Amino acid sequence: MATHQAALRATTVEPHAPAATGVWSWVTTVDHKRVGILYGVSAFAFFLIGGIEALLIRAQLARPGLEVVSAQTYNALFTMHGTTMIFLAIMPFSAAFFNYLVPLMIGARDVAFPRLNALSFWIFLAGGLLLNASFLAGAPPDAGWFGYANLTSRAFSPGLAVDFWLLSLQVLGASSILAAVNFVVTILNLRAPGLSLMRMPVFVWMTLVVQFLILLSFPFITVALIFLMFDRFFGTHFYNVAAGADLHLWQHLFWAFGHPEVYILILPAFGIVSEVLPTFARKPLFGAPVVIYSGVLIGWFGYWVWGHHMFAAGMGPVADAAFSIATMVIAIPTGVKIFNWLATLWGGSIRVTTALLHAVGLIGLFTIGGLSGIMHASPPVDLQQTDSYFVVAHLHYVLIGGSLFGLLAGAYYWWPKITGRLLDERLGRVQFWLLFVAFNLTFFPQHYLGAVGMPRRVYTYPAGVGWELWNLVSSIGAFGIGLAILLFAVNAVRSLRRPATAPGDPWDGRTLEWRTSSPPPPHNFDAIPPIFGRDSFWREKYGPRRGPLAPPPAEHGLHLPAPSLWPPLLALGIGVAVGGALIHVAVVVLGALVAVYAAFRFALEHHRDPAHEHQVGGLGVDHRKLAMWAFIGSECLFFGSLIATYMAYRGASVVGPHPHEILDIPITTISTFDLLMSSLLMVLALAAVQRGDRFQSRLWLGGTALFGLIFLGFQAYEFTTFVHEGLTLQRNLFGSTFFVLTGFHGAHVALGVAWLLSLLVLDLRGRLDVRDSIKVEIAGLYWHFVDIVWIVIFTLVYLVP
């Protein structure tokens, strides 16, 4: 066995040409491993900022009545701490692991869309910098990471603080959606032959679940923030109670995102633990299919329980009961996961490494966090616990005890793979125990503080009500956590200064990433690895070997994605355009021009590159088509939220004009017919391109665009007429909801027209033929989707009385 292993290593570790170096190579990189490292380093930097914010918070609360910071600053600190840790630390830490590991674990050379991957990172960085620029502008967001309307409205939060918050969250959301589309396609399409879904490592499975959660939950916060943006910038009334608005709207939209977000934060850690435990117990994950199913179920149920954040908001007993039961049900798959992890360790031959310690720490601490979660799944109990320090304790047991311990386990586990160097185990153990003790010292007493009535988000508290001692203890613990993180940083830096001598498989790993050198070559594997089943690499080393289960693909030379400047430039344009909204409209235009230019260069960079023509993977569907389907799934919820808001606010306007007084059904019927016909032309255009009929492809592409333009003309006419008749965005809730809904649909049509015209120009210049039909096909998918959305809008807005 041992000789076999040695032979295996010898074949997989080969000298390769040194990778490009220098800052520029990092700016233009599209290598998933480098993008992963960029994510990790940025996340750690933001994590330190969020940590400093936390320490200031705990310094202020160490004693009653302290004035370390002012009330206003304190409010900014907890807002920025929450927003930073969620969006700029844990999510990108997870993204770092997704990026670095998923292609390696599925035996791929990169992600499906390497440039899109780089774009996701740069947009994320732009969003993170924009959010923190608020400190430099002297206007850090201070309305809470949950930004409850109507405290965030101009009336109660004048100034730039909330603008910074909402704009940077929109940017970060765009980054997440793009990354999610990319990873869905990567995982479904780029698996090595033989690596069926159920043979995938659990970490890859959890990644997949997280990507679906991002696609299906981010649209809600996008819409909530769009409403807030329109309220603040353009005077609409989505959250204006005087105009008839219902403040539950924000809460429903926010938590419909916010609760799945919890699983977006925790499931990657569950995935990491499911890899670390089997390696160090030297046993397969116990009941792997059940662990996978339970992860999927956690994601699925987690999607339907947002209302448990609103038990105090007065939804009524029926809704309370329903959300309560749904929430409790999540405990079942979560419990199954924990028991399966215990059973994995049971009977193993456990090597207590730092990675294992963190993974085991997660099991214990997350169990506590999960159980306190069940306590507030009961609405009556929740009424005593919500918005108290009990919840602060609960969420930190989940997000530090769960997510952070999991991420640290992953950091110790995969550090040698990423850097070629091992972290110091002794220092690591000291760090683990310090973190473990300090964490419990900080957060366990907060359960008690909540039970004795200390509310959250208070910058000070009175003496003599029994809160002093445990606040002091908690503050001391927090600085211990800070020290532990410092130790981790020291360990990392020291390791990087040593020579890269780690072997490819230092832990006797089970999955494919250990089958290549540490760090892997730019192309990951010299040959796409054969698959022998679940834990393929372990089977390859120790048996029982079945297979290989499928012949490796026939490769004609290695194709590695070329570096590209356009992703960072496009992200820069987006960042400037969005940040410009806080400065001057000219800056917005400038940023938008850069973004549009970069987007076109991006799109055409590899047009006609033979290596990019055939992109069919595991599902037998072209990557680009699969990506469009994933994106459309997300868009369904985007429009669903807009339409649902319109329906919820129907009849809520306190002044006219009302829909029946103003909507012109005959005219709109004509424009609807026009749009439907454009779908028909789209079908003809695609057919023409596919059979290489240049005349007809031009005719129908142009015709589709023209019909789209006619529809937009109708919409312009309709909007102008309405404004003349007194219906504006600012007039009433009907105006706000109607114009934002139909306006966003119109914007989608306009984007579609621009897309079709670009294809037409390509065609006219002779650069669009049968080989490019996929490009027309995905444009068509988008176009048909936008048309279908209009049918729903037309029915619900115009036809339903």
Added chain:
Amino acid sequence: MKFGASIRPRSPALLLAALALGGCAWDVPHSTLQARSDLAREILGLYALITWAAIGIATVVCVVLAWVLLRYRGRPGAPVPRQTRGHTALEIGWTLAPALVLLVIAVPTIQVVFRTQGAATPGALEVVVRGWQWWWEFRYPELGVVTANELHLPAGRPAVLRLEGTDVIHSFWVPQLGGKRDVIPGRTNQITLTPDTPGVYPGQCAEFCGASHANMRMLVVVHPPGDFERWVAGQRAPAREPAGEAAAGKAVYTRSACVGCHTIRGVSAGVVGPDLTHFGSRRTVGAGLLPATLDNVAAWVRDPEAIKPGVKMPALGLTEAEARALAAYLLSLE
């Protein structure tokens, strides 16, 4: 500030537990673990059930985890352990076990949800609770009484609190009397409860509501039967006519911007700030921030921002003498 005699540990066990947890039970007037109304008792029963279940499960998991780590610690050179991939019966077992525990929790939960959110008892005392940045207004529509930051209720009689938002979302929370409920502009939420033990119970806004969210406190005074009527009669009386320094304070009040925002029946009719007709009968100033002593009230009217950041009440540029006179006047309004 004194919080009534009712806040005493009920049993030696509780006392011990409280001591172990780092405070004396009588020092924790915000405790959710001391129930002083029917609502709070319903919740506490459920709270205890779920807490014990949670502690039990956590203990089992942590003990098993520790045992497994000790028992199956690998030695260098140990053989590869048996590659067990799963056990269907076991896995079905530990899927069903949590489901059963959840059933035990879920059934009483649903019962309490519907019991505590039912229709108000006929004959209940109705109080309109309004949250403002950053103080509380309490209106008794049937009694014609308006007060601020100090809610008075009779023990033993059901009360219906109708929660009406004014500016942003707040949350009404008096832990010993039961769970919190949000006070949302544009909606009317409701709490129904019957306080059962006379005493003074502190409470606080529990939904982040801006700069001085931490400084939006209140007291609930639960009166013994009979005593409440006396309080109501006092509140319905017209404002007292001041004498001495207090009379000078009234002059300061009437010529200052105070009258624009505050009501003192017969003197001014502002509606933006708390009704001060019987300010002198209240225990605190600044929404539960400070005991209502002459010094504190004078400091408050001179520079409220120094005590409550972001406060909507402006500093009026009063001299020390004017502030003390004004404080004397306000405190005379019993």
